[in-house]
Amino acid sequence: MSESQTKPSILADKPEGWNRPTAIEPQNEGELLEVAMGPHHPSTHGVFRMDVALDGERVIRLRPVFGYLHRNHEKIAEGQSYLASMPYTDRLDYICPITNNWAYALAVEKLTGQEVPERAEYLRVILGELTRYQNHASSIGFLIQEMGASGTPLMYAFREREKILDLFEELTGARMMVNYMRFGGCRVDASPGWLDRTRKVVAGLTEFADEFDRLLSTNEILMARTQGVGVLRPELAVNAGVTGPMLRASGVNYDIRKVDGYGIYNRFKFRVPLGDHGDVYDRYMIRMLEMRESIKILEQALKEIQPGPVMDSKAKIRGLRPKVGEAYGRIEAPKGELGFYLISDGGPNPYRYRVRPPSLINLTVLEDMCLGVNVADVVLIFGSVDIVLGEVDR
Amino acid sequence: MLGEGILKGMAETAKNFFGSYFSAERLTTVEYPEQRIAPFEAARVFPFLVFDGADYESGLRCVACQICEKECPPKCIFIEKSKDKKPDALGRLQFYPARFDIDISVCMSCQICVEVCPFEAIKMDTEYELSTYDRFGALLLDRKQLAKSNEYYRQIHPTEAAGVDAKLAAEKVKADAKVKITAEAKTAAIAGAGA
Numbered sequence: 001m002s003e004s005q006t007k008p009s010i011l012a013d014k015p016e017g018w019n020r021p022t023a024i025e026p027q028n029e030g031e032l033l034e035v036a037m038g039p040h041h042p043s044t045h046g047v048f049r050m051d052v053a054l055d056g057e058r059v060i061r062l063r064p065v066f067g068y069l070h071r072n073h074e075k076i077a078e079g080q081s082y083l084a085s086m087p088y089t090d091r092l093d094y095i096c097p098i099t100n101n102w103a104y105a106l107a108v109e110k111l112t113g114q115e116v117p118e119r120a121e122y123l124r125v126i127l128g129e130l131t132r133y134q135n136h137a138s139s140i141g142f143l144i145q146e147m148g149a150s151g152t153p154l155m156y157a158f159r160e161r162e163k164i165l166d167l168f169e170e171l172t173g174a175r176m177m178v179n180y181m182r183f184g185g186c187r188v189d190a191s192p193g194w195l196d197r198t199r200k201v202v203a204g205l206t207e208f209a210d211e212f213d214r215l216l217s218t219n220e221i222l223m224a225r226t227q228g229v230g231v232l233r234p235e236l237a238v239n240a241g242v243t244g245p246m247l248r249a250s251g252v253n254y255d256i257r258k259v260d261g262y263g264i265y266n267r268f269k270f271r272v273p274l275g276d277h278g279d280v281y282d283r284y285m286i287r288m289l290e291m292r293e294s295i296k297i298l299e300q301a302l303k304e305i306q307p308g309p310v311m312d313s314k315a316k317i318r319g320l321r322p323k324v325g326e327a328y329g330r331i332e333a334p335k336g337e338l339g340f341y342l343i344s345d346g347g348p349n350p351y352r353y354r355v356r357p358p359s360l361i362n363l364t365v366l367e368d369m370c371l372g373v374n375v376a377d378v379v380l381i382f383g384s385v386d387i388v389l390g391e392v393d394r
Numbered sequence: 395m396l397g398e399g400i401l402k403g404m405a406e407t408a409k410n411f412f413g414s415y416f417s418a419e420r421l422t423t424v425e426y427p428e429q430r431i432a433p434f435e436a437a438r439v440f441p442f443l444v445f446d447g448a449d450y451e452s453g454l455r456c457v458a459c460q461i462c463e464k465e466c467p468p469k470c471i472f473i474e475k476s477k478d479k480k481p482d483a484l485g486r487l488q489f490y491p492a493r494f495d496i497d498i499s500v501c502m503s504c505q506i507c508v509e510v511c512p513f514e515a516i517k518m519d520t521e522y523e524l525s526t527y528d529r530f531g532a533l534l535l536d537r538k539q540l541a542k543s544n545e546y547y548r549q550i551h552p553t554e555a556a557g558v559d560a561k562l563a564a565e566k567v568k569a570d571a572k573v574k575i576t577a578e579a580k581t582a583a584i585a586g587a588g589a
Contacts, residue, residue, distance in 0.1 A: 084467040087504030152407060162422075173436040173518070179504045187509070188436070215406045218399030318465065318510050 032060055039068050045142065046389030050378065057374045062367040069393035077353040082108055082320045087179040092355065093391040094176055095138065096131040099333040101181040106262060107329030107340035108183045111322045114315055119308040120185040121264045125301045126198065129294040133205060134161040135334035136287040143284060143383040144216065147225055153216060160208045163201050170194055184315030195302065202298045209291050217288065226281035230369040230381035233278060240365045244336025244358050246385060249286045250278035256332035268297045280384040321348055335359055335386055355394055359387035435551055438505050438518035440498045443540045450541035455515035457482065458491040462507035462516055470500035471507065496540060498524065499533040514558045520550045
């Protein structure tokens with residue numbers, strides 16, 4: 001058997017070890033220093049460990065270690081009804097629970113072939129884009145905090161997030177654990193008063209984006225720390241399955257809202273910002289620009305939303321037993337492609353339930369971005385990936 | 395010019411700093427134990443059982459059908475069905491929960507029990523000051539601690555309660571009409587048999 005036959009054809013012309021990070025040779029004489037960053041390092045936003053081998057200040061090797069927050073989400077979901085998994089999805093990426101609900105609802109709707117009423121689709125888009133806005137704002141805040149600006153930008157972001165969470169609480173009853181979407185619609189309808197308050201909040205979001213821009217975008221310290229740091233090449237990003245703002249910062253035009261046009265996204269006019277260099281600054285800038293695009297979508301959706309039902313009249317809440325089959329529902333979550341893969345054997349609970357978490361898969365290229373940089377920049381690059389450990393470990 | 399961006403950012407920080415003393419919409423914090431922000435109407439914390447009338451023993455709407463126990467995702471509800479039956483609000487004989495416990499240290503406030511309940515018997519509370527020194531017994535609420543009156547429910551969720559009341563009233567009218575029809579049919583049958 002020849003060499004080319006033993007490998008899958010797409011990888012035939014790749015040299016051995018092409019998918020491993022390029023090894024960096026130590027420059028200094030002497031021993032490597034192994035440092036365990038985490039699981040209780042303040043930069044890890046949770047419990048995540050990076051085993052870093054250092055040559056002086058330079059990173060020679062980095063091993064991400066996760067699983068500290070593993071809580072058996074997928075297996076639990078396989079043992080209970082379809083509906084009962086919905087509140088658990090809130091707890092995956094707890095910064096943006098709405099999009100988790102949405103991806104799961106989409107997967108089950110594909111499985112059962114349920115229709116979603118138009119008003120419910122609009123509500124999903126409105127809540128989804130509000131989620132994206134607050135996720136990007138707070139993730140920028142965390143990134144800048146890791147750079148040493150302790151508090152200021154993060155608190156500004158959280159001030160804005162508070163207004164959005166108040167809207168969530170008024171509509172769904174909870175700030176973060178919303179449990180809002182159902183298969184075939186949404187749980188409760190939004191009152192006209194809620195829509196008015198949302199319009200008011202959305203009108204203030206542009207001002208906040210401008211303020212954030214003035215505060216950060218041209219800051220020389222931020223530029224010196226982030227430009228040219230943690231470059232992710234587009235080829236590697238595509239090969240590793242990186243999605244979301246990280247992929248687009250590397251210049252790859254891939255946004256599932258445009259590619260799939262799930263829900264009613266093809267009705268809205270918005271642009272997909274792309275980066276040039278794929279460094280930390282580009283990832284920061286992409287998130288800033290996406291916040292502005294979210295505002296555009298929100299304005300259009302709030303203008304077009306019409307009264308009507310929010311639940312499919314044929315939708316079944318309890319005792320859902322989809323036909324034998326499988327479905328994969330994916331959406332553009334704020335962090336990347338969030339997908340739920342379900343196999344039904346006709347029973348009341350899924351035979352297989354699998355989450356494709358954007359945080360985990362975006363994290364797999366961490367070592368590639370970190371090799372050769374100073375250890376202080378590792379924290380920065382890690383922050384720019386924008387992960388939530390609840391989703392990485394599930 | 396080098397440093398321009400930093401100065402621009404500093405100006406923004408200064409504006410926010412002084413603004414936080416003057417602009418009314420920025421003064422959002424309250425001194426918590428003395429002042430409280432009223433919860434939203436849709437707010438949900440932990441479930442409670444609704445009862446009609448004055449006495450919780452006889453007024454509980456729950457008929458121990460155990461649907462919520464089965465559907466509860468973290469399985470925090472424990473129900474023991476009664477052996478005998480008692481008349482409910484509509485006068486029909488129903489089972490009642492001999493035991494109804496909710497472990498609120500396990501409950502995740504997802505509201506699924508409320509959604510699946512066909513009898514409007516379980517609803518979400520807005521009470522959030524529930525800390526205790528005893529993490530086992532005090533957080534396992536029994537039937538008596540869970541029972542709250544319909545008036546209380548109307549008070550905390552006025553809009554939702556109005557809808558529920560209307561629905562239950564319509565059901566009662568329907569049930570009464572049915573009882574009347576059967577009673578009439580019975581008299582007619584007796585009259586027919588007499589003739």
